[in-house]
Amino acid sequence: MSTYLADMRAMRERLRAALRRGRIAVLDVGSSKTACLVVEVDAERLNQAAQRGLAHEAHAALRVVGAGVTRSRGVRLGEIVEMEEAERAIRTALERAEKSAGARVDQVIAAVSGARPRSTAGFGEVELEAEETTGRDIARALHAAGGPERREGREIVHAMPVHFTLDGRTATTDPRGMTARTLSVDLHAVTADRTPLRNLAASVRRCDLELAGVVIGAYASGLSALVEDEQKLGAACIDLGAGSTDIGVFLRGHLVHADSARIGGDHVTQDISVGLSMPEAEAERIKTRHGGAVATGLDERELIEAPHLGESHPAERRRISRSALIGVIRPRMEEILEDARARLDKAGFRQLPGRRIVLTGGGAQLVGIEEVAQRILGRQVRIGRPMRIAGLPQATTGPDFSALVGLALHAALPKDELWDFEPVAAFAPRRRLAGAVRWFRDNW
Amino acid sequence: MRALKRPFEGRDPAPSRLAFRLKRLWRSEGFRRTVAMRAPAALALGICVWVGAQPELRAQGADLWRAAVAKIAERPEFAIRRIEVRGAAPGVTREIEAALAPWRGASSLAADAGAIRDATLAIGWVERATVRLSAPETLIVQVRERRPALLWRHDGALRLIDAGGAVLAEVAARGEWPEMPLVAGAGADAAAGEALRIFAAAAGLGPRIRGLVRVGERRWDVILHQGPTVMLPAAGAVDAMGYLAALDAGEAATRREVATIDLRLAGRPTIRLTPEAAEARARAKAPKKPGTNA
Numbered sequence: 001m002s003t004y005l006a007d008m009r010a011m012r013e014r015l016r017a018a019l020r021r022g023r024i025a026v027l028d029v030g031s032s033k034t035a036c037l038v039v040e041v042d043a044e045r046l047n048q049a050a051q052r053g054l055a056h057e058a059h060a061a062l063r064v065v066g067a068g069v070t071r072s073r074g075v076r077l078g079e080i081v082e083m084e085e086a087e088r089a090i091r092t093a094l095e096r097a098e099k100s101a102g103a104r105v106d107q108v109i110a111a112v113s114g115a116r117p118r119s120t121a122g123f124g125e126v127e128l129e130a131e132e133t134t135g136r137d138i139a140r141a142l143h144a145a146g147g148p149e150r151r152e153g154r155e156i157v158h159a160m161p162v163h164f165t166l167d168g169r170t171a172t173t174d175p176r177g178m179t180a181r182t183l184s185v186d187l188h189a190v191t192a193d194r195t196p197l198r199n200l201a202a203s204v205r206r207c208d209l210e211l212a213g214v215v216i217g218a219y220a221s222g223l224s225a226l227v228e229d230e231q232k233l234g235a236a237c238i239d240l241g242a243g244s245t246d247i248g249v250f251l252r253g254h255l256v257h258a259d260s261a262r263i264g265g266d267h268v269t270q271d272i273s274v275g276l277s278m279p280e281a282e283a284e285r286i287k288t289r290h291g292g293a294v295a296t297g298l299d300e301r302e303l304i305e306a307p308h309l310g311e312s313h314p315a316e317r318r319r320i321s322r323s324a325l326i327g328v329i330r331p332r333m334e335e336i337l338e339d340a341r342a343r344l345d346k347a348g349f350r351q352l353p354g355r356r357i358v359l360t361g362g363g364a365q366l367v368g369i370e371e372v373a374q375r376i377l378g379r380q381v382r383i384g385r386p387m388r389i390a391g392l393p394q395a396t397t398g399p400d401f402s403a404l405v406g407l408a409l410h411a412a413l414p415k416d417e418l419w420d421f422e423p424v425a426a427f428a429p430r431r432r433l434a435g436a437v438r439w440f441r442d443n444w
Numbered sequence: 445m446r447a448l449k450r451p452f453e454g455r456d457p458a459p460s461r462l463a464f465r466l467k468r469l470w471r472s473e474g475f476r477r478t479v480a481m482r483a484p485a486a487l488a489l490g491i492c493v494w495v496g497a498q499p500e501l502r503a504q505g506a507d508l509w510r511a512a513v514a515k516i517a518e519r520p521e522f523a524i525r526r527i528e529v530r531g532a533a534p535g536v537t538r539e540i541e542a543a544l545a546p547w548r549g550a551s552s553l554a555a556d557a558g559a560i561r562d563a564t565l566a567i568g569w570v571e572r573a574t575v576r577l578s579a580p581e582t583l584i585v586q587v588r589e590r591r592p593a594l595l596w597r598h599d600g601a602l603r604l605i606d607a608g609g610a611v612l613a614e615v616a617a618r619g620e621w622p623e624m625p626l627v628a629g630a631g632a633d634a635a636a637g638e639a640l641r642i643f644a645a646a647a648g649l650g651p652r653i654r655g656l657v658r659v660g661e662r663r664w665d666v667i668l669h670q671g672p673t674v675m676l677p678a679a680g681a682v683d684a685m686g687y688l689a690a691l692d693a694g695e696a697a698t699r700r701e702v703a704t705i706d707l708r709l710a711g712r713p714t715i716r717l718t719p720e721a722a723e724a725r726a727r728a729k730a731p732k733k734p735g736t737n738a
Contacts, residue, residue: 070458088456088458089458091458091461091464092458092459095464098467098471099467102471103473104471104472104473207464208465208468
């Protein structure tokens with residue numbers, strides 16, 4: 001328990017150091033593309049914003065100075081399967097981003113998609129040590145919540161206090177300094193498979209980078225694709241990725257549920273390739289260029305070039321109607337969305353006050369997806385594009401860059417997590433000297 | 445959804461690990477500063493130290509440096525073309541201009557203001573001088589003249605001195621400065637201030653005062669025209685002179701047949717009669733008949 005807390009604290013320390021230095025990179029290793037942003041942070045402005053707790057001011061302190069996107073390699077279903085290849089892709093993206101930024105970055109925040117995330121909730125209650133609530137009380141309550149499950153092969157990615165109660169009354173997001181007798185806290189923890197996390201960390205390290213944080217893809221996408229009010233009133237963000245469909249549910253500004261389905265746009269491409277017997281690259285191409293989710297009468301007459309496997313001469317290329325293509329795409333998209341709906345239902349999304357659903361990710365660019373999604377998920381569906389932050393290149397403003405931009409937003413204003421509060425046993429006898437040093441550092 | 449381009453064939457877009465590391469190294473600020481600034485600075489410093497350690501190289505370098513400086517200084521743009529003397533009478537101005545002739549046409553960069561000032565101050569008339577350069581080619585010498593106060597006769601020469609005793613110029617004849625009071629004797633210049641105060645106190649005696657003579661570099665004698673020599677004390681000479689003036693006004697002391705009036709002892713003025721007067725006095729004091737002397 002304590003070693004992973006120490007690891008998490010070390011990552012946070014790196015993040016803080018990077019913010020002080022004013023430059024950090026964010027990295028999204030997806031199944032289809034590996035993208036990297038170099039972000040410059042105005043530390044002074046960020047401090048002011050953090051003190052006043054204004055998210056949009058914190059986001060205004062960000063400035064994208066470099067971006068690099070490259071085709072992913074060695075990634076399947078959101079997980080790294082070939083370290084060497086993935087490392088090359090990261091190198092390419094980082095090199096491009098650094099080149100356009102003209103500066104070097106050493107700390108990077110990475111998103112993990114896939115990796116079978118699971119949400120668990122915990123509840124802890126403690127009597128306060130003094131009248132006023134302190135960080136130590138919160139830490140004790142969080143530990144009383146039992147912490148997240150620690151099963152073999154799983155690792156904790158997030159452990160966020162989502163709700164504080166003081167003497168049975170709902171408190172603000174930060175109860176520090178409030179007077180009460182008992183403090184209870186709801187903890188939302190997200191765990192993920194250890195192997196993909198370790199592989200991601202290893203490939204980042206092999207690129208001479210320091211990992212300053214790992215964020216679940218669903219959370220990152222939601223941060224940038226949902227507007228602030230949606231996050232407060234309750235909304236779900238469905239990131240239709242190439243290898244995985246990430247689902248994040250937000251309420252009162254917190255991530256309350258994260259899930260991921262191991263199905264995505266790559267399966268659509270595969271269907272086209274198999275169903276129409278085409279090379280996969282061609283299938284991907286016609287999916288992006290001519291694909292759609294809803295067929296109309298006009299699509300019957302619109303013919304598109306769809307070469308058979310093995311056909312190479314342009315003169316003998318087969319042509320199919322666009323509705324045939326849609327006929328292949330649509331069932332798979334419906335399957336993906338129905339799977340997402342099942343997952344949301346299981347999580348109890350229907351009980352939330354606001355039931356907005358925001359589609360983002362590369363799949364959200366499919367023509368007509370909104371209509372299909374509305375039929376399956378309900379009326380309140382929209383396509384979410386990432387929040388605009390200063391300096392973001394035009395090429396990275398599409399829905400497929402939601403997670404990447406969300407990482408940058410997270411970097412500017414990371415939510416307090418379990419490891420951000422004081423450890424309970426700060427003054428263990430063995431660490432007395434360290435404790436004294438810490439006391440001086442904190443108080444002087 | 446991914447790019448519409450066909451998947452690449454041929455060259456891998458990923459930089460090799462070595463290239464990647466080198467590029468990142470070059471982008472790191474510390475390294476870049478080292479290459480761009482620290483290393484050249486260290487190299488330059490090293491060369492300087494190495495050259496400095498070799499005497500002949502250093503001498504050569506110093507020669508080159510001097511030659512370069514001289515070459516620049518000798519350019520006509522830096523020459524002093526005009527010397528402007530302010531605050532001096534025309535005669536003195538001419539004298540100063542003559543003294544500063546060596547600097548006319550010299551480089552203003554090489555000119556030493558101190559030397560110019562010293563040359564100006566070497567002229568007796570100049571009490572104070574400031575030298576400054578007015579771009580592009582004018583040298584302005586602002587001077588203050590000394591005011592002549594006394595004529596000093598000493599060692600067979602007649603000199604004009606001011607109240608501080610500084611010599612302004614030699615004078616050929618007394619007639620050139622008929623109004624100027626005269627002092628004489630060794631050390632008279634050093635006591636010029638006191639002499640002037642004595643002359644002021646002796647205003648009542650008017651033009652009868654021929655002058656003052658410094659005696660033993662200690663005290664003054666007053667020489668009167670057709671009158672006695674007055675010996676003033678070393679201390680309180682001015683008061684003594686005032687006393688004499690009063691004595692003269694009341695008793696016409698200096699117009700009697702007296703050879704010297706000795707005021708050296710305060711409160712005890714002593715006079716010595718001229719021989720004739722002494723004889724006359726003796727005769728007057730003698731008994732009317734010889735033998736009846738008391």
